[in-house]
Each structure stands twice: as C-alpha cells, then as structure tokens.
Amino acid sequence: MSSVKIEVRDLDMMYGTRVIQKNLNFTVNAGDVFVIMGGSGCGKSTLLRHMIGLIEPARGDVYYDGRSFWDAEPSGRAAQLRRLGVLYQSGALWSSMTLAENVALPLGEYTDLAAAEIRDVVALKLALVGLAGFEDFYPAEISGGMRKRAALARAMALDPDVLFFDEPSAGLDPISSRLLDDLIHELRDSLGATIIVVTHELPSIFAIGTNSVFLDAETKTMIAGGDPKTLLRECRDPKVHRFLTRGEEN
Amino acid sequence: MAIAQIEGTASAWQLHVARGPSDAVLLRLSGRWTLDARLPLAGAVLDDAQSDGRFSRMAFDAGGVEAWDSGLVIFLRAIAAEAQRRGLDADLSPLPEGIRRLLALAAAVPERKDTSAGARRPFFLARVGTSTLDGVREARALLAFLGEAFLSVVRLVGGKARFQRSELLLTLQQVGAQALPIVSLISFLVGIILAYVGALQLRQFGAQVYVADLVGIAMTREMGAMMAAIIMAGRTGAAFAAQLGTMQVNEEIDALQTLGIPAMEFLVLPRMLALALMMPLLGVYADLLGILGGAVVGLGTLDLGAAEYYYRTINAIGIDDFVAGVMKASVFGVLVAIAGCLRGMQCGRSSAAVGAAATSAVVTGIVLIIVSDAMLTVVFDLIGL
Structure with missing residues (x-):
C-alpha cells in the first residue's frame, strides 16, 4: 500500500x-x-x-x-x-541567467558540490528534458515549450x-x-x-x-x-x- | 577475479571491479551513490579496469546500491560515454529499471551542437474608509519593506547576505558610469542657468563677480546632489521598479521564494548598495560640471578672468558645503533605491502594473528627495553644518 x-x-x-x-x-x-x-x-x-x-x-x-x-x-x-520542485505556468526562468545558470542556482545555494559537479548535474537535468547543448542559451532565445522543459530541469535540480x-x-x-x-x-x-x-x-x-x-x-x-x-x-x-x-x- | 576495489569517503559507496566471463569486466556497485558522496571519475575507473589487460565488454551489478540520486545517473552516463570512446561495449541492462529509464531519457534527444469591479460607485463614507485602509496597508507595507531592507543590510555587514556579486557589479556600472552623460548634460545646464539668473540680479549693483560664489555654493551644497538624485529617480528608480515588476509578472520572485532565497537580499540589496555607493560620486561629479557651466557664463558674458573665477569659487566653497552635499547625495541614493525597489516588489501581475510601478517609483522617489532635502537643510542649519 x-x-x-x-x-x-x-x-x-x-x-x-x-x-x-x-x-x-x-x-x-x-x-x-x-x-x-x-x-x-x-x-x-x-x-x-x-x-x-x-x-x-x-x-x-x-x-x-x-x-x-x-x-x-x-x-x-x-x-x-x-x-519540492515547482514548474510555474510561465516557466518563471530568471531572464538574466542562462539555462545552465537557472538550473545551477539551487544547486549552488543548497549543496556543497564543486563547480564541475554542478556542471555535470546541469548537463544531466537539461538532457533529461531534451535540452542537452542549450546550456548557454537565455530564456528569451528559446521557444515556449523549451522554456517549460528548461523550467522543469530547474525544478528537478535538487532531486x-x-x-x-x-x-x-x-x-x-x-x-x-x-x-x-x-x-x-x-x-x-x-x-x-x-x-x-x-x-x-x-x-x-x-x-x-x-x-x-x-x-x-x-x-x-x-x-x-x-x-x-x-x-x-x-x-x-x-x-x-x-x-x-x-x-x-x- | 578482483581487479580493483574503490571506496568513497567514509565508505559511503563501494565499487568492486572484477574480471567477468570471457572478455568482460564487471562493475559491482554498492552503498549510497548520491551527489554528496563525491563519486568516482569514470576515466579513472576504466583506467583501473584496463590495468589488468584488455577487455571488450562491461557489465554492471547494482544490486547492492542502497540509495541513489542524480549522482549515480551522472556516473553511469560518464562511464557509458567513456566506454564508447574507448571502443568498449557497456551493457546497462542489469541496472534497475528507474536508472535505465533515466539514462534512456537523457539520451533520447541528441545534444545540440550548433474584471471589472462593480460598476456601482461606492458610498462616500465607504470610499473614505477604503482609502484610509489602503493608506494604513501602504504604511505597513513600507515599514515591513524598510525593516526587511535593514535586516538584509545587517546580514550584509555580517557577511551572510546572499546575492550575486556579478549583479552588484553590473548594477554599479548601470547606475554609475552609464549615467554620466545625462548627469553631465543636466548639471552643466543647471550651472549655466544659475549663473545667468544670478548675473541678471548682481549686475544691477556691479556685483557680477559674485556669480562664481553663487554657483559654487549652490551646486556643492544643494543643486549637484539634488539634480543627480532627480535624474537617478527618473532613470534608475524607474528601471528598478520595471525590472522587479517584470520579475513579479514572470513569477521569477515566486521562484526565488519557493527556493527559500530571500528576494530582498538577492534582488533589492545589490540595487540599494549600488545606488548608495554611486550617488555621492555622481553628486560630486554634478557639482564639478555645474561649476564648469557657471564658469562658461562668467568667462563668456561677464568679462571675468579664468583665474579670478577659479579663486573666487575655491574661496567661496567651504568643506562644510562639500560635506553637506555628499551627505545629501548619499541619503537621496538610498531613498531612490528604496522607492524603485519597493514599487517593483509591490507590482501586480500584469504588464500594465509594471508601467504603474515605474511611474509610482519616480513620483515616490522625487517626493522623498524633496522632503528629505528640506529636512536635512533644517537639520544642517541647526547643527551648524
């Protein structure tokens, strides 16, 4: 049960x-x-x-x-x-940060991971949502669907x-x-x-x-x-x- | 036959590398494979495995894994990629289904290379009551904001404030260097206006030489700081309100709060800090440009000599005038930042609300500048500054 x-x-x-x-x-x-x-x-x-x-x-x-x-x-x-991880209706990605920085922020705040380890986690999370290779894109540079998926990657950052x-x-x-x-x-x-x-x-x-x-x-x-x-x-x-x-x- | 035994810190995880059937090597994983356990590097693991001779296949046994998170998935992705690079066949099928599905999901997409409110008008007393309650709410919100701002400054002094240093530097540049052209133009013209108005009166009794004194004292004591502050209220205060308001609309501030990151520290503190640091400098810069504007009028239309104008200005301005101007500029900087950030944080969730927040920030900023200027002028007079 x-x-x-x-x-x-x-x-x-x-x-x-x-x-x-x-x-x-x-x-x-x-x-x-x-x-x-x-x-x-x-x-x-x-x-x-x-x-x-x-x-x-x-x-x-x-x-x-x-x-x-x-x-x-x-x-x-x-x-x-x-x-808790939250995917907001609009995605709510921080517009002044790249996708990688968006996903990395909670990891930087709440874990003791080294920069290289954070990069690995960011790469995995973006790959899981089909955005491998989009690390350096800003939210304004990608489509609405991609923004949703990037926001999901951020929501999943802390497992x-x-x-x-x-x-x-x-x-x-x-x-x-x-x-x-x-x-x-x-x-x-x-x-x-x-x-x-x-x-x-x-x-x-x-x-x-x-x-x-x-x-x-x-x-x-x-x-x-x-x-x-x-x-x-x-x-x-x-x-x-x-x-x-x-x-x-x- | 064992080839290598690798353990993590405090034996959190164990990796047993053994020779498997035929030309295979078996990686047996046990313990906790989580991000905080400092997991091994894929390249080093394969180097160890290959130290005992060549093999063409890799097999996995994760039956002993007690807990796992993204760390294990990252490790296995790296092992699979490194194995492929070395021409090895990695058989991931014995891994738990959840891990296999995540690995498949991560590999599924190749990495990219290249209302209207009631129409009926409320009764007069209801409107008075509503307005009063709105005023009380507004005052409470302002006090709460000021309290939070103060606490964030305390945390900054204690080295515990959380914000991005890069954001502070960027804001310093935006409110400092990038504001110089407009501050230059306005201050220079204010100096010219002061000199002309002064000259018109002073000329009547042959005292036009005192134009240098008038412009010098007026700029350093009052107009330099005030004009710079009013420019910053229109330029930077509005920008702060619009930036933060847009972040409200996009739920970016909600996202920070959900993560437990205080928006006051992350967003407001760097902006307040930047303006508090830059405003005194901009005030001094405005003083100099205003005096230069006055000098252009003095030398060009009043037949004063450059040396004479210079020495009259130097002799007229006291250190107390300079200190009073810098102190006012510092206070104005903090007030403009508070007005901009407060209105931005109070912004509603529509694009129209962002415009209203920016407008309100400018109005609030200018009112605060004038009111505080009047208060400071009286205080400085009382203490003899």
Whole structure:
C-alpha cells in the first residue's frame, strides 16, 4: 500500500475577506500523479500556491510526510521547501541567467558540490528534458515549450520528492503538450517522485492522472476526488460529469 | 577475479571491479551513490579496469546500491560515454529499471551542437474608509519593506547576505558610469542657468563677480546632489521598479521564494548598495560640471578672468558645503533605491502594473528627495553644518 506523502487538512483559502475555497481535505500518496482540476477561476493555482508556501492559508494546514508545513519553524519550512520542485505556468526562468545558470542556482545555494559537479548535474537535468547543448542559451532565445522543459530541469535540480506543475500544457501546441505529459510520466516512473498537476486539460488529466481532486467555484469547496478515469465512469455529480465530458449532458 | 576495489569517503559507496566471463569486466556497485558522496571519475575507473589487460565488454551489478540520486545517473552516463570512446561495449541492462529509464531519457534527444469591479460607485463614507485602509496597508507595507531592507543590510555587514556579486557589479556600472552623460548634460545646464539668473540680479549693483560664489555654493551644497538624485529617480528608480515588476509578472520572485532565497537580499540589496555607493560620486561629479557651466557664463558674458573665477569659487566653497552635499547625495541614493525597489516588489501581475510601478517609483522617489532635502537643510542649519 502506498504511503501518504501529502495531506491537506481543513484548508480554507481567502483573498482578504473573499473566500476562494474552504474545507479542503485530501491526501496524496507517494508516487501518485495527482491532478487538481476544476473550471477556470475555481482556485486551482491558488491551492498550489498554498501547498508550496507562497500563500498562508486562512485556516488549516498542509502536511508533508506527516510534518506540518505552516506550523513549522522557518528553518523546518525551508528544509521542506528544498524537497519540492515547482514548474510555474510561465516557466518563471530568471531572464538574466542562462539555462545552465537557472538550473545551477539551487544547486549552488543548497549543496556543497564543486563547480564541475554542478556542471555535470546541469548537463544531466537539461538532457533529461531534451535540452542537452542549450546550456548557454537565455530564456528569451528559446521557444515556449523549451522554456517549460528548461523550467522543469530547474525544478528537478535538487532531486525533489514532490514535483508541482501549474498548467503545464498552457501555451503549448498539442504535440508539445503530449510530449510534456509523456515526460511527466517518465519522470514519475524513473525518479519515483510524487507529482501534483494543476490543469483543466482533459487529455492530460486522463493520460497522466492516477488520483485527483475536483474544485467547484460555485460551492467553493471540493466536490469529488479519485482516479479521473473512474470519476468519468462513476461520478454522478453533474458538474464533474460535464467537466470530464467537455460539457456533454448525461 | 578482483581487479580493483574503490571506496568513497567514509565508505559511503563501494565499487568492486572484477574480471567477468570471457572478455568482460564487471562493475559491482554498492552503498549510497548520491551527489554528496563525491563519486568516482569514470576515466579513472576504466583506467583501473584496463590495468589488468584488455577487455571488450562491461557489465554492471547494482544490486547492492542502497540509495541513489542524480549522482549515480551522472556516473553511469560518464562511464557509458567513456566506454564508447574507448571502443568498449557497456551493457546497462542489469541496472534497475528507474536508472535505465533515466539514462534512456537523457539520451533520447541528441545534444545540440550548433474584471471589472462593480460598476456601482461606492458610498462616500465607504470610499473614505477604503482609502484610509489602503493608506494604513501602504504604511505597513513600507515599514515591513524598510525593516526587511535593514535586516538584509545587517546580514550584509555580517557577511551572510546572499546575492550575486556579478549583479552588484553590473548594477554599479548601470547606475554609475552609464549615467554620466545625462548627469553631465543636466548639471552643466543647471550651472549655466544659475549663473545667468544670478548675473541678471548682481549686475544691477556691479556685483557680477559674485556669480562664481553663487554657483559654487549652490551646486556643492544643494543643486549637484539634488539634480543627480532627480535624474537617478527618473532613470534608475524607474528601471528598478520595471525590472522587479517584470520579475513579479514572470513569477521569477515566486521562484526565488519557493527556493527559500530571500528576494530582498538577492534582488533589492545589490540595487540599494549600488545606488548608495554611486550617488555621492555622481553628486560630486554634478557639482564639478555645474561649476564648469557657471564658469562658461562668467568667462563668456561677464568679462571675468579664468583665474579670478577659479579663486573666487575655491574661496567661496567651504568643506562644510562639500560635506553637506555628499551627505545629501548619499541619503537621496538610498531613498531612490528604496522607492524603485519597493514599487517593483509591490507590482501586480500584469504588464500594465509594471508601467504603474515605474511611474509610482519616480513620483515616490522625487517626493522623498524633496522632503528629505528640506529636512536635512533644517537639520544642517541647526547643527551648524
């Protein structure tokens, strides 16, 4: 049986006095490709930002390997952050640095590796995402899909236990999107990492998702969860069904 | 038959090289093969293996590996590449599936060679309340920013601040040397204007010779530092706000925070440091160019001699005037940097927000310069500077 890697417990998300989502409770098992799905504006990316320490929840907490994230001391929280890798929607590569410098920065900050060793790790990470030889390119010099993959190389720099993907398919053509899905699957299988994906792209959801949570913008809470393929077959909630069938009626 | 036994520091990992069946050599890996364990060099391992004669095939046994990360994958990639270079056949099939998949993935692509808010207008009292709350939030944000900036300076003094030295040097160049042309032009013209305005009045009672005194004191004590600061607010403060604002839009600052790297140290500190270091120098440079502009008017239209103008200027300017000007320039530099970085860090997540941040940085910078100048002038008068 898979162990619980992440637990989101009684989480409320608010902007000022505006409730985004409330009473979120779910667990992510080690090795899952866990999909956070729902319509536009339901708070998927906001949930991700709460899970990676960018926004403090109004209530509730996130637990990694049973340890509280938001109740932890700053040093403990920093240690947990080092075990997370995040691929942002835009890639979020630092524009003044080359791809190699982008991937090398976390290695330089958090490891005692020598410069030559860091170069080897950077070369491996870029090769894993199909960007071998692009070390000296700046983000502005490569395509959107390549920027996404370079950002993935940076997210993997410290061999994280958990990889977060915020709308990985956004802005990509269908082929690049499919290749990125394959890459996510491959990385999960080979690295054994737990993967959290925020998306509303149905082909991606069914291709890579092993577990999921469905956020509803109307009721402002989660209304379904489980394997997306099982949800498609068995979930009777009309909102979930419409979403998973691209608006088809029962 | 064993050929070599290699161990890592504190026996974290072990590599046993043995003669295998027929013309093969077997590399048996055990222990922890992780990046922090200082793994062996592929070339040295193959040299050891080949020290016992020629072989054409390499086999692997990783059954004893207790833990691994990218370090093992890097080692095996290097071994495979080195084996290929030496004409050896490396059989990676006995390796665990995860490692094989990563090796295959790394080799899969060849290396490249060549809303609108409610339309209804809120009630008057609601607007007053909202504005008041906005003001309070703004003040708290400013105080928080100043506190964080102060702590980052403390960490800098303690040698614990984390930022890229190359970024500091680049910023020094941008705010220093690259600002000289515009500072030269404006300061020179301000000197000319001061001299003309002064000459018009002083000429009425035959005291035009005091133009040198007027320009010298005005530039060193006040106008050199202030004009340089206003130029830097428009040029550099806006640039800082736009740079940091764009980084907000691109989630680059989020990426730093997620990695636990304080944006205040990594992005704001080098900019503040650069302006604090460069502004006094730019202020002095502006003084000199302003005096030169005044001299051009004095020599060209007031029939003053060069030596006479020079000695009047030297005698008029006291060390206290010079010190007051340099101190003001230093304060203005820090204020311009704070205004630019604060607005950049507060920037929203759209391109329009970047423009608003840049505009706000310039306005805030100029207001801070004038207010602080007035305060410093009073303080200097009280302490006799």
